[in-house]
Amino acid sequence: GGGDGDESEDTGSEDSGSEEESDSGSGEGSEEASGDFESDQWRMVTEELQGEVQFVYAQEFAKRIEEKTGGAITVEALEYGALGSETDQAQLLQQGGVELAVMSPGFTGGQVPDGQIFSMHYLFPTDQEQIHQILKDSEALNTDLRKKYEEHSITPLAYWSEGQMAWTSNTAIKSPSDWEGLNVRVQESPLMRESYDAYGATVQSLSWGELYTALDRETVDAQENPIFFIESASFNEVQDYMMISGHNNYVAMTTANTEWYNGLDDNVKAVVDETVKELQDWVFDEQKKQNEAGLQAIKDEGSTEVIEFDEDQIAEFREAIQPVHEYYREEVEGIDPELFDKLKGEIEEVTGE
Amino acid sequence: MLATLLSIMIILLLLNFPMMIPLILAPVVIMLIYNPNLSMDILMKQLMTGIESPVLLCVPLFIFAADIMTAGKTSQRLLDFVGSFVGHIRGGYAVTTAAACTMFGAISGSTQATVVAIGRPMRERLLKMGYKDSQAMALIVNASDVALLIPPSVGMIIYALAAGSVSVGDLFIAGIIPGVIVFLAFAIYNIIHAKVKNIPLGEKASWKERFVHFRKALLPLGFPIIIVGGIYTGIFTPVEASGISVLYAIILEVLIFKTIKWRELPGISLSTGLVTSAVFILVAGGQLFTWVIGFAGIPRMITEAVLGTDPSALFVLLMVSVFFFVGCMFVDPIVVILVLTPIFAPAAEAAGVDLIHLGIIVTFQAALGSATPPFGVDIFTASAVFNKPYLEVIKSTPPYIVMLIAIGLLLVFFPELSLVLIQD
Amino acid sequence: MMRLEEFILSFSIILISIMIVGNVIAREVFNSGAFYFAYEVSKFAIIIATFMGIAYAARKGRHISMSAFYDFAPMKVRKVMMIVINAVTAIVMFVMAYYTYNFVLFEYNTGAITTSLEVPRYLMAVFIPIGFLTAGIQYIRNTIVNFTAKAKDKVYLGIDAVDYNDQREKDLKMEDISI
Ligand code: NA
Ligand code: NA
Numbered sequence: 006g007g008g009d010g011d012e013s014e015d016t017g018s019e020d021s022g023s024e025e026e027s028d029s030g031s032g033e034g035s036e037e038a039s040g041d042f043e044s045d046q047w048r049m050v051t052e053e054l055q056g057e058v059q060f061v062y063a064q065e066f067a068k069r070i071e072e073k074t075g076g077a078i079t080v081e082a083l084e085y086g087a088l089g090s091e092t093d094q095a096q097l098l099q100q101g102g103v104e105l106a107v108m109s110p111g112f113t114g115g116q117v118p119d120g121q122i123f124s125m126h127y128l129f130p131t132d133q134e135q136i137h138q139i140l141k142d143s144e145a146l147n148t149d150l151r152k153k154y155e156e157h158s159i160t161p162l163a164y165w166s167e168g169q170m171a172w173t174s175n176t177a178i179k180s181p182s183d184w185e186g187l188n189v190r191v192q193e194s195p196l197m198r199e200s201y202d203a204y205g206a207t208v209q210s211l212s213w214g215e216l217y218t219a220l221d222r223e224t225v226d227a228q229e230n231p232i233f234f235i236e237s238a239s240f241n242e243v244q245d246y247m248m249i250s251g252h253n254n255y256v257a258m259t260t261a262n263t264e265w266y267n268g269l270d271d272n273v274k275a276v277v278d279e280t281v282k283e284l285q286d287w288v289f290d291e292q293k294k295q296n297e298a299g300l301q302a303i304k305d306e307g308s309t310e311v312i313e314f315d316e317d318q319i320a321e322f323r324e325a326i327q328p329v330h331e332y333y334r335e336e337v338e339g340i341d342p343e344l345f346d347k348l349k350g351e352i353e354e355v356t357g358e
Numbered sequence: 359m360l361a362t363l364l365s366i367m368i369i370l371l372l373l374n375f376p377m378m379i380p381l382i383l384a385p386v387v388i389m390l391i392y393n394p395n396l397s398m399d400i401l402m403k404q405l406m407t408g409i410e411s412p413v414l415l416c417v418p419l420f421i422f423a424a425d426i427m428t429a430g431k432t433s434q435r436l437l438d439f440v441g442s443f444v445g446h447i448r449g450g451y452a453v454t455t456a457a458a459c460t461m462f463g464a465i466s467g468s469t470q471a472t473v474v475a476i477g478r479p480m481r482e483r484l485l486k487m488g489y490k491d492s493q494a495m496a497l498i499v500n501a502s503d504v505a506l507l508i509p510p511s512v513g514m515i516i517y518a519l520a521a522g523s524v525s526v527g528d529l530f531i532a533g534i535i536p537g538v539i540v541f542l543a544f545a546i547y548n549i550i551h552a553k554v555k556n557i558p559l560g561e562k563a564s565w566k567e568r569f570v571h572f573r574k575a576l577l578p579l580g581f582p583i584i585i586v587g588g589i590y591t592g593i594f595t596p597v598e599a600s601g602i603s604v605l606y607a608i609i610l611e612v613l614i615f616k617t618i619k620w621r622e623l624p625g626i627s628l629s630t631g632l633v634t635s636a637v638f639i640l641v642a643g644g645q646l647f648t649w650v651i652g653f654a655g656i657p658r659m660i661t662e663a664v665l666g667t668d669p670s671a672l673f674v675l676l677m678v679s680v681f682f683f684v685g686c687m688f689v690d691p692i693v694v695i696l697v698l699t700p701i702f703a704p705a706a707e708a709a710g711v712d713l714i715h716l717g718i719i720v721t722f723q724a725a726l727g728s729a730t731p732p733f734g735v736d737i738f739t740a741s742a743v744f745n746k747p748y749l750e751v752i753k754s755t756p757p758y759i760v761m762l763i764a765i766g767l768l769l770v771f772f773p774e775l776s777l778v779l780i781q782d
Numbered sequence: 783m784m785r786l787e788e789f790i791l792s793f794s795i796i797l798i799s800i801m802i803v804g805n806v807i808a809r810e811v812f813n814s815g816a817f818y819f820a821y822e823v824s825k826f827a828i829i830i831a832t833f834m835g836i837a838y839a840a841r842k843g844r845h846i847s848m849s850a851f852y853d854f855a856p857m858k859v860r861k862v863m864m865i866v867i868n869a870v871t872a873i874v875m876f877v878m879a880y881y882t883y884n885f886v887l888f889e890y891n892t893g894a895i896t897t898s899l900e901v902p903r904y905l906m907a908v909f910i911p912i913g914f915l916t917a918g919i920q921y922i923r924n925t926i927v928n929f930t931a932k933a934k935d936k937v938y939l940g941i942d943a944v945d946y947n948d949q950r951e952k953d954l955k956m957e958d959i960s961i
Contacts, residue, residue: 055700056522081655086520086696088652089407089645092894093400099892100397102653114894114903157892188809193818194897207815210805210822210898212412214512214692215595217526222592238519239526302523338900374852375867376845378836379874386881402885405910409832410825418795418831419802594806601802624784624792627799631791634828635835636844642832732848741846747946749850 041272042077049105050083050094052112052257058167058233058292059107059257060084065287066105066259069280078273080105099158101262109257110164111192116157118339119150122348123256124192125333126200127323130356131251131314133166137289139355140164140256145348153341154258160266161258162281165288167231168296170253173220173244174227177312181205181325189227190216196329196337203329204322220244231255233292236299241309249313252322259284363388363651371732377748381643385650392654401646408645409638411692412597413512418634419600420471421743423607424478425626430611430618432578433479439575441483442568445560449545449552451487452497455480456544459501460508460537469728470637470739471600472502481744488558491746493551496754499729499740500762501544506691506725507537513721516692520699524713529721532714532776536722536769543761577610636742641735648693657685661701671709675770678702678716679723683766686727687734695724718776719769726762729755787916790834794827801827822898826906833913836875837920843943853947860945861928861937868925875918883911 049066051059063082070080083103088094091112098106110120122128129136140146141163151161178184184204191197193210201208209225219225221243228240232249235241259281269277303309314322334342366387367380389401427433444450458476477498484494506513509530518526551557563571584606585599594602611618618626651657664677681702685694699720706716728734731752740751769775784792805820839845852863889904896903920940927938937945 054520054522054696055704084700086652086693086700089404089649093403093407096403096892097400100400102396102400114892115897115900116892116894186813188813188815192897193821195900198815198818207809207813208818209809209815210818210820211595212597212821214411214413214515215597217515219592219595222590224592224595237522239524242525242527306525371848372851373867374847374849374863376840376847376871378845379871382878383874386877397888398881399885399888402882402910405833405882406829406907409828412821412824415798415802415821415824415828418798418828422795422799593810598802598806601799602806604799605803624789624796627795628784628788628792631795631831631835632839632842632844634795635791635832636839636846638828638832639836639839640846738846742844745844747853748846748848749853 042074042276043270044077045079047078047080047104048083049080049107050088050097050103051107052085052091052094052109053107054084054086057237058288058295061291062257062259062284062288063107065291066280066284069283070276073276073280074273095159098260098262101158101265104262104265106260107257108260109255110161113154113157113159115339117150117153117159118337119153119341119344121194121196121333121337121340122150122345124194124196124253125330126252126326127319128330128349129254129352131169131319132356133169133289133293135355136166136254137285139352140166141285143348143351145344145351149341149344149347153344154260155263158263160261160263162261162266162278163259163285164256165259165285166292167255167257168233168292169231169249169251170229170255171232171235172227172229172248172250172252173235173240173246173309174248175220175223175245176226177246177310178227178248178250179312179314179318180321187226189229190219190225191229196333199332200326200329203326216240217243229253231296232303233295233299236302241303241306244309247303247309247311249311250322251314251319252326362391363647368732377738378639378643381640381647385646388650388654401649404645404649405642407649408642414638414641416471416597416600417474417637417739418630419597419604420475421633422627422630423600423603424475425630426604426607426611426618426623427578427581428478428482429622429626430607431615432581432607432610433482435571435575436578436581437479437483439568439571439579441560442563442571445487446562448559449549449557451480451484452489452548452552453545455484455494455497456501456541456548459498460504460541462505469502469505469725469736471596472505473498473736473739474743475603477502477740478743487560490754491744492750492753495740495744495746495751496758497544497548499734499736499751500755500758501541502736503725503729503762504537504540506721506728507533507540507718509533511721513691513695513724514717516695517699517717517720520696521703521713521717524717528714528780529717531779532718533721534779535775536718536765539765539768539775540762543765544758547757547761577614581606581610633742637735637739640738644735645693648697652697657697658701661698665702665705669705669709671706671711672770674702674706674709674711675716675719678706678719679766679770682720682723683727683730686724687730687732691724691728691735694727695720712773712777714780715773715776719766722766722769726759726766729762730759731755787834787838791831791838794831794834797827798824798831819898822896829906830909833910834916836913836917840871840917840920840924841940841942843924843939843945857935857937857948860947861933864937864939864945865925865928868921868928872918872921872925875914875921879911879914879918882907882914886911 049063051063053059060082067080067082070078088097092114094106095108095113097103110123113120146164154161172178181204184206187206188209189201189206190209190211193208198208211219211225216228220240241247304311334345363384366384370380385401440454444454458480459472462472462476481494481498485491511533514529515526518524518529585603588594588602589596589599612620661681681698682694685698703713707713729736731737737751741748801820801824805817808814808817852860886904886907889907894903895901924940927933927941936948939945
């Protein structure tokens with residue numbers, strides 16, 4: 006997003022002065038900070054690049070923490086790439102190499118199988134406001150799932166959506182049967198194989214670096230990603246249709262290293278909690294802005310027909326995927342059926358079904 | 359910190375230590391000194407991260423296919439066929455090598471794979487023609503880098519993502535003219551070089567001889583057709599094409615020509631494994647190095663200090679050239695593009711640089727950097743594949759580096775060279 | 783006959799070929815995702831080849847180095863350098879074996895599994911310390927060989943590799959890769 010340019014310059018230049026101390030900053034304490042906050046430097050690593058949703062989230066988090074602590078605590082936002090893969094970043098957080106991270110629940114290397122709940126199709130409603138509310142208020146997520154992550158030194162402070170996942174393809178997909186015989190490239194896992202199998206499609210594994218060309222030459226037929234990312238990676242250039250299908254959302258977690266978080270002074274912890282809470286609404290607007298801009302850019306580019314599912318189509322897909330919800334509950338290794346049932350109940354409460 | 363890091367590395371390098379030692383040792387020492395509280399496990403994990411990118415799989419597979427074809431008759435028949443057409447022309451083989459590298463680079467998208475697949479057979483013939491080994495290798499290493507400029511370029515795809523709203527399709531098209539310029543420069547240099555050094559000429563083959571060679575090369579010629587055709591029709595990806603080329607090499611050599619027996623294949627794959635290990639341990643070590651400087655925030659620290667406020671477009675582009683060039687001398691180009699692009703792109707855009715133009719500069723410098731000592735990854739590959747001392751590989755590269763730097767400046771000063779094809 | 787390390791190295795390359803080709807055939811001929819594990823198994827194999835290959839490449843003197851100054855040194859100096867280089871490299875290999883062994887324990891304790899086959903991830907990592915350990919042992923052997931009688935008028939880069947500087951007259955074969 007171009008409007009965020011100024012912020013990124015600000016945080017950037019402050020960080021550069023403090024590189025030498027890296028993560029051992031808390032003991033230095035040369036200047037007693039203003040107010041009640043001891044000066045400290047934290048790092049928040051993200052899975053996205055500058056300008057993308059997770060990164061601007063981290064920048065906004067940094068800005069607010071700094072304001073609230075009168076400049077005593079600074080946070081450096083780190084983009085994807087320099088510190089290895091997503092799983093590397095998760096491990097870095099677990100070991101306290103960084104204090105904070107924005108991560109998607111799936112990248113903990115199967116340590117918390119329940120994180121897969123977010124990748125299930127048509128579990129959450131399609132209404133974005135309702136999803137927002139569930140992610141904020143769900144006890145199943147914010148208490149039960151949090152405990153499971155905390156066993157692995159990851160404390161999820163908040164869950165939020167980066168927007169809907171969309172399907173892109175070279176054939177129009179309007180009902181489950183349109184998937185029949187298609188090869189789709191998604192992050193490979195047993196749950197994903199089962200999900201697309203329910204529509205008659207086959208999951209193909211393919212490296213990310215080859216995906217653009219593979220779509221162009223129809224080596225694979227389809228893929229899924231958040232709308233803003235589809236635009237950013239130019240997949241719309243090589244696909245004829247984009248389905249706003251409501252099948253899923255790209256959920257991210259704001260996380261802290263558990264031991265570090267529990268050891269924070271109460272006033273500092275309060276500031277962190279408060280900031281994370283405020284940012285829920287802020288990031289909802291931010292992702293909306295980015296996804297709308299992405300969608301507009303895709304429409305402007307003009308080579309891709311955008312198909313938005315109506316209620317009937319969604320109902321048809323929802324029906325087709327039901328056996329996979331059962332499969333998840335009964336068959337998927339290591340998941341907690343009670344957590345699934347509880348979340349499902351909470352979702353039904355919100356949607357009023 | 360950076361000074362410590364670099365001094366350790368350079369001293370060990372000059373002392374003839376295996377290159378994996380500085381690449382591994384420097385990051386470990388830095389961690390012990392500057393982050394003693396942080397577990398070493400995080401750093402060790404990078405050894406796996408560095409080599410687990412699926413795109414890298416085409417390196418051992420193309421090496422394997424080339425090993426099979428070299429042990430058998432395929433590459434000989436192909437070379438005889440090419441030779442019957444260009445053998446009597448001054449610099450003909452060198453130009454053919456440059457063209458083959460450019461074309462193969464275009465389909466494989468990987469500079470390392472090109473070094474292996476084209477370099478092995480072509481080097482043999484260049485040596486027979488009277489070229490010095492260092493000359494042959496310098497040509498192969500540098501011509502292979504054009505692969506990064508010609509679609510489908512993995513480097514461009516990564517750049518498009520890192521830069522945000524940039525069209526991969528436009529980048530692909532924008533790379534064509536720069537790629538052709540590089541090829542022409544190499545071709546002209548080699549023709550002049552052949553004249554000056556008086557490289558002996560082969561006999562001009564008659565059309566009858568050419569036809570005989572063509573018939574013998576018929577099945578081997580299926581090789582480029584299957585690979586190029588398979589990729590362009592989408593039957594397989596470039597990485598998968600490397601697997602298919604192994605399959606085709608086995609079909610030809612084992613089943614049809616019967617030059618190799620099944621039981622000989624493990625021996626061939628053993629030598630492939632040896633070369634793979636020698637190269638990949640450096641890729642793994644390079645990832646340690648990258649991780650440590652990334653963790654210390656060094657790339658951003660330096661770039662922000664250098665750019666200052668309100669830089670001009672020209673200044674940004676020159677700085678981009680320097681940073682990507684130097685970065686890729688040490689670290690894998692993909693990582694450099696991922697890390698540095700998000701830092702430079704906003705500044706460049708603010709200064710009025712077209713992001714497609716920036717992408718071409720970035721990809722070009724990444725290509726140049728990976729063929730430039732001391733850590734250019736293609737030099738490692740050539741050194742391992744040809745089993746030649748490092749110095750021998752780089753001895754004749756200076757003219758190429760000079761040509762490439764000049765073309766790099768040309769691309770900076772004349773944005774039209776990148777942009778003319780995509781303007782409506 | 784192949785030694786175990788040679789067999790492992792050779793087999794991992796063949797395994798990658800089978801996986802990648804199998805995946806293409808499954809997708810294009812049978813429109814199936816049956817080789818869904820292709821890239822994961824290949825990743826396994828490439829890690830094995832890389833780390834189990836260190837010792838083998840050391841024995842054959844095939845690790846890449848910048849020999850600019852070394853090549854100009856007289857035989858005695860080169861021999862001293864090779865002894866020091868091999869000994870120090872052996873130490874670094876053992877240190878790395880220790881660190882990566884700890885990393886394997888870490889992976890073991892997290893219980894992390896792979897995404898496709900859902901097998902424990904430490905199984906992949908376990909080859910790294912084994913590779914460094916065997917490499918360390920090999921570099922010690924490379925050091926010792928330079929003290930033996932057969933190294934009286936030669937320098938050994940690895941126990942199977944005589945320094946190319948001592949062979950200059952003999953017109954070195956271009957491809958001395960043993961096939
Ligand atoms: Na399109
Ligand atoms: Na893009």
